[in-house]
Amino acid sequence: MPKQDEVKNELFPLLLEASALTFGTYTLKSGRVSPYFFTSSLLHTSALLASVARAYATVLTSPPFSIPSAVSDTTDCAVAQGHEPTYDILFGPAYKGIPISAIVTRELEHSGAPYSNVSYAFNRKEAKDHGEGGIIVGAPLKDKRVVIIDDVMTAGTALREAVSIIQAQGGIVVGVVLLLTRQERVSETESRSAMQVAQDELGVPVRAVLTFEDIMDAVERGDIKGAGPEQFEQMRVYREKYGSKDFEERTAGQATR
Numbered sequence: 001m002p003k004q005d006e007v008k009n010e011l012f013p014l015l016l017e018a019s020a021l022t023f024g025t026y027t028l029k030s031g032r033v034s035p036y037f038f039t040s041s042l043l044h045t046s047a048l049l050a051s052v053a054r055a056y057a058t059v060l061t062s063p064p065f066s067i068p069s070a071v072s073d074t075t076d077c078a079v080a081q082g083h084e085p086t087y088d089i090l091f092g093p094a095y096k097g098i099p100i101s102a103i104v105t106r107e108l109e110h111s112g113a114p115y116s117n118v119s120y121a122f123n124r125k126e127a128k129d130h131g132e133g134g135i136i137v138g139a140p141l142k143d144k145r146v147v148i149i150d151d152v153m154t155a156g157t158a159l160r161e162a163v164s165i166i167q168a169q170g171g172i173v174v175g176v177v178l179l180l181t182r183q184e185r186v187s188e189t190e191s192r193s194a195m196q197v198a199q200d201e202l203g204v205p206v207r208a209v210l211t212f213e214d215i216m217d218a219v220e221r222g223d224i225k226g227a228g229p230e231q232f233e234q235m236r237v238y239r240e241k242y243g244s245k246d247f248e249e250r251t252a253g254q255a256t257r
C-alpha cells in the first residue's frame with residue numbers, strides 16, 4: 001500500500017474519534033452553507049498532534065516535495081544518499097495553520113540531517129506595531145522556498161492570501177500540503193477546484209491527505225457515527241452545487257472505466 005494511503009488509514013479513524021468531522025449546518029469562510037465541517041482545532045491532544053504531524057511529514061518527505069539527495073561519487077559507482085527537501089520553510093496561515101506548521105517542522109527533525117534546517121513561519125492576522133513589529137513570525141521568508149501548510153481548503157481564499165503574504169516578503173511558494181481538500185469550485189465562474197487552480201497558476205504541487213470523496217465514501221459505508229443516508233444525501237446535494245469540475249471529471253472517468 002502506498003505510504004500516503006497508510007497515513008490516511010491511520011489518521012481518518014482518529015479524526016472521527018476526536019469529532020473533528022461534524023455534520024449539521026455550517027457557514028464557511030466563503031459564505032457557503034455546508035452540511036459538514038472539519039474542525040482541526042479539536043486535534044489538540046499530544047497523541048493526535050503526533051499523528052497529524054506524521055501525516056504531513058510523510059507527504060513532505062516523499063516526492064515531489066522531497067527528492068533524492070545529490071549523489072556521491074566517492075567511488076566509481078554513484079550512490080544515492082536518501083532524500084532532501086525541496087523547501088526551506090513551512091508556512092502556516094493564521095490561525096489554524098500556525099500550530100500545524102510548528103509541529104510538522106518538529107516532526108521533520110526525525111527525517112535526518114537534510115531536514116534539520118527546515119524552519120517554520122506564520123503570519124499574524126493583525127500587524128504588530130511594537131517590539132519586532134510586522135506580520136511574520138518565525139523564519140524570514142526572503143528568497144526562501146516555502147511550502148504552505150493548512151488544515152482545509154474550500155474556495156482557496158486563505159491560500160491566495162498566504163501566497164500574496166509570502167510573495168510580498170520575497171519568498172517563493174513551492175508547494176501546498178493540506179489535511180483535507182473539500183474539492184469545491186473556486187467560484188460561480190471558476191469551476192476548477194482551488195487545488196487545481198493553485199497547481200495550474202503557481203505551477204507547484206498541491207496535495208491533501210484526505211479528500212471530500214474519502215468522507216463521502218465513509219458516510220456511504222456507514223463508518224461515521226451520526227452520519228447516515230440523510231447526511232449522505234445532503235452532501236450529494238452540496239456537491240452538485242459546489243463540487244469542482246476536476247472532481248466531476250474524475251468521477252465521470254471512474255464511471256466509464
Ligand SMILES: O=P(O)(O)OC[C@H]1O[C@H](OP(=O)(O)OP(=O)(O)O)[C@H](O)[C@@H]1O
Nearest residue numbers: 029094095096152153154155156157158
Ligand atoms: O479555502 P477557503 O475558502 O479560504 O477556506 C478554508 C480556510 O478557512 C479556514 O480558516 P479561517 O480563516 O476561517 O479560520 P482560522 O482563523 O480559524 O484558521 C481554514 O482553516 C482554511 O484556512
Ligand SMILES: O=C(O)c1cc(=O)[nH]c(=O)[nH]1
Nearest residue numbers: 028029030037038152154
Ligand atoms: O471553508 C471553511 O471556512 C472551512 C471548512 C471546514 O470544513 N473547516 C474549516 O475550518 N473551515
